[in-house]
Amino acid sequence: MSRLRVNSLxxxxxxxxxxxxQTRAAPLGAGGRRLHEWMFxxxxxxxxxxxxxxxxxxxxxxxxxGFENLGAWILGRNMFGPVRGxxxxxxxxxxxxxxxxxxxxxxxxxxxxxAPLPMEGGTTFYFVTEGIEAALRQxxxxxxxxxxxxGGGVHTIRQYLEARLIDELHYAISPVLLGAGxxxxxxxxxxxxxxxxxxxxxxxxxxxxxxxxx
Amino acid sequence: MSRLRVNSLxxxxxxxxxxxxQTRAAPLGAGGRRLHEWMFxxxxxxxxxxxxxxxxxxxxxxxxxGFENLGAWILGRNMFGPVRGxxxxxxxxxxxxxxxxxxxxxxxxxxxxxAPLPMEGGTTFYFVTEGIEAALRQxxxxxxxxxxxxGGGVHTIRQYLEARLIDELHYAISPVLLGAGxxxxxxxxxxxxxxxxxxxxxxxxxxxxxxxxx
Numbered sequence: 001m002s003r004l005r006v007n008s009l010x011x012x013x014x015x016x017x018x019x020x021x022q023t024r025a026a027p028l029g030a031g032g033r034r035l036h037e038w039m040f041x042x043x044x045x046x047x048x049x050x051x052x053x054x055x056x057x058x059x060x061x062x063x064x065x066g067f068e069n070l071g072a073w074i075l076g077r078n079m080f081g082p083v084r085g086x087x088x089x090x091x092x093x094x095x096x097x098x099x100x101x102x103x104x105x106x107x108x109x110x111x112x113x114x115a116p117l118p119m120e121g122g123t124t125f126y127f128v129t130e131g132i133e134a135a136l137r138q139x140x141x142x143x144x145x146x147x148x149x150x151g152g153g154v155h156t157i158r159q160y161l162e163a164r165l166i167d168e169l170h171y172a173i174s175p176v177l178l179g180a181g182x183x184x185x186x187x188x189x190x191x192x193x194x195x196x197x198x199x200x201x202x203x204x205x206x207x208x209x210x211x212x213x214x
Numbered sequence: 215m216s217r218l219r220v221n222s223l224x225x226x227x228x229x230x231x232x233x234x235x236q237t238r239a240a241p242l243g244a245g246g247r248r249l250h251e252w253m254f255x256x257x258x259x260x261x262x263x264x265x266x267x268x269x270x271x272x273x274x275x276x277x278x279x280g281f282e283n284l285g286a287w288i289l290g291r292n293m294f295g296p297v298r299g300x301x302x303x304x305x306x307x308x309x310x311x312x313x314x315x316x317x318x319x320x321x322x323x324x325x326x327x328x329a330p331l332p333m334e335g336g337t338t339f340y341f342v343t344e345g346i347e348a349a350l351r352q353x354x355x356x357x358x359x360x361x362x363x364x365g366g367g368v369h370t371i372r373q374y375l376e377a378r379l380i381d382e383l384h385y386a387i388s389p390v391l392l393g394a395g396x397x398x399x400x401x402x403x404x405x406x407x408x409x410x411x412x413x414x415x416x417x418x419x420x421x422x423x424x425x426x427x428x
Contacts (some may be wrong), residue, residue, distance in 0.1 A: 013411055013423060014399040015229050173387075175414045177425070179403035185228040186400065189393035197227060200389045202416030209227060211391070 002140055003147045003167035004074075006157055007066030009184075010035035010172050010206070016181030017154035017171075024082045027095050034176045038205030039063055048101040059203040062170060071143025073106040074135050076156030080108045080125070087114050094125065105142045107135045109156060132159050154182035164193050167213055172206035216354055217361045217381035218288075220371055221280030223398075224249035224386050224420070230395030231368035231385075238296045241309055248390045252419030253277055262315040273417040276384060285357025287320040288349050290370030294322045294339065301328050308339065319356045321349045323370060346373050368396035378407050381427055386420035 011017045018029040028036065039045050043054035044063040054060070081092045094100055103122040110127050117125040128135040139148040150160055160166045171184070190211065199210040225231045232243045242250065253259050257268035258277040268274070295306045308314055313334040321342050331339040342349040353362040364374055374380050385398070404425065413424040 013414075013425075014402070014404055173414075173421075175411045175423075177404045177409060177411055179405040183400075186397075188228070190228055190391045191393040195391060197389045197391055200227075200387075200421065202421065207387075207414065207416065207421050209389075211227075 002071070002143050002145060004136060004150060004160070004165055005066075005147050006150050006152075006166055006169040006171070008039060008063055008170060008172060009152060009157065010039065010174050011184050012174055012176050012178040012181070014177050014179065015183050015185060016178040017152070017157070017184045018182045020180045022078060022082060027082070029181060031176070031178050032181070035174045035178070038172060038174055038203065041205055055204060057204050058201060058208070059172075059205050062172065062201075062203065062208050066149065066170065069146050070104055070149050071146030072104050072139035072148045073102050073151055074132075074139050074148060074156075075106060075108050075151045076153050077108060077110045079152050079156070080110075086112045090114070090117075093117060093119070099123075105139070107139045109135055132156070132163060132165070136160075136165060154184050157184070158188065161188055161190070161193060161195075164213065168198075169195070169211040170208065171211075172203065172208050174206050216285070216357050216359055218350060218364060218374065218379055219280075219361050220364050220366075220380060220383040220385070222253060222277055222384060222386060223366060223371065224253065224388050225398050226388055226390050226392040226395070228391050228393065229397050229399060230392040231366070231371070231398045232396045234394045236292060236296060241296070243395060245390070245392050246395070249388045249392070252386060252388055252417065255419055269418060271418050272415060272422070273386075273419050276386065276415075276417065276422050280363070280384065283360050284318055284363050285360030286318050286353035286362045287316050287365055288346075288353050288362060288370075289320060289322050289365045290367045291322060291324045293366050293370070294324075300326045304328070304331075307331060307333070313337075319353070321353045323349055346370070346377060346379070350374075350379060368398050371398070372402065375402055375404070375407060375409075378427065382412075383409070383425040384422065385425075386417070386422050388420050 018032045022029045038059050041055050042060035042063045043056050044060050046054035083092050099120040100123045106125050107128050113129050114127040194213045195211045198212040201208045232246045236243045252273050255269050256274035256277045257270050258274050260268035297306050314337045317336040320339050322339050324341050327343050328341040408427045409425045412426040415422045
């Protein structure tokens with residue numbers, strides 16, 4: 001059965017999934033890159049961006065499992081880019097260059113329609129204006145028996161959690177304090193939404209937590 | 215140099231240091247006991263309450279270090295008991311029986327004066343109505359070169375964090391979700407207050423984090 005999964009979501013010790021102030025030069029917000037250092041150190045993440053080397057081990061295992069059995073992705077608009085409001089033109093093509101690391105259909109949540117954007121390597125960005133449930137329905141149609149991965153950002157993940165649509169959420173607590181940003185769990189009553197802790201594992205650079213909906 | 219320390223503060227994955235709804239029968243609030251299961255399993259915690267057995271290891275080491283080199287404690291009033299408002303009489307003598315596990319002077323923050331309360335085993339409760347800085351000053355006078363430990367609860371710890379008075383904060387993330395309660399770090403900008411992560415260690419039943427003020 002196809003599941004909706006979040007994998008390798010990095011959060012700070014104080015609960016923030018991204019720093020404040022996303023810009024084109026700082027896609028993860030102020031200090032946000034430190035959240036992801038554990039991931040950039042892994043072999044799987046380095047391979048995704050065409051680099052050699054990198055660590056194997058627990059962190060790498062979590063990153064690698066995040067890419068298994070995927071048939072589609074869903075991204076919030078801010079994960080796709082820094083453009084806000086109506087698309088001024090078609091020039092923004094994502095943060096990742098011409099061959100993004102998805103290699104599946106990717107459904108981007110937005111309030112502003114735009115034609116599908118085929119990229120190299122099997123990734124096509126589809127822009128969904130009908131909301132999170134429509135995006136999930138379209139993603140599931142394309143994924144078939146495989147899973148759909150929800151890439152983020154925090155605001156989008158919170159919407160799907162509130163709608164009880166996420167089956168499994170893997171996040172990694174990085175050993176950093178951000179002090180401000182997007183708080184992943186604030187005011188969400190996760191037990192009431194059906195979630196419980198399935199696993200806590202210490203990795204080399206982060207502490208991994210898996211939540212599942214019962 | 216005498217430090218103000220927090221040790222073995224248990225918080226949930228979703229950031230709560232106590233469950234909602236403290237009562238006389240549930241001093242830790244709804245679900246709060248699950249936060250402390252890692253601690254109740256340790257040899258040091260069992261010895262404190264006159265029990266045998268218990269685990270040694272990483273969790274136990276953190277609990278044991280929390281009792282080293284202490285010259286005084288500070289507690290918020292709700293840590294001391296469930297009584298709110300003026301003391302109706304002197305009958306409430308703490309949650310711990312006649313021989314509390316402190317064995318030092320203990321300064322209890324309250325808005326309502328009360329005579330000092332000597333107990334067995336070297337513990338005396340002093341009731342401080344002049345605020346957190348006065349309590350710390352009095353505790354330091356009694357502690358001398360030894361450290362002062364701030365026992366909690368969450369609300370009290372947040373006040374001392376905001377005042378930049380805590381030198382070291384050890385907390386333990388328990389593998390549970392509470393969904394509601396007292397959020398330890400909400401709206402505190404810890405880096406701006408001078409705190410950084412000094413250590414993250416996986417224990418047997420919880421993940422230990424040490425923050426220090428630079």
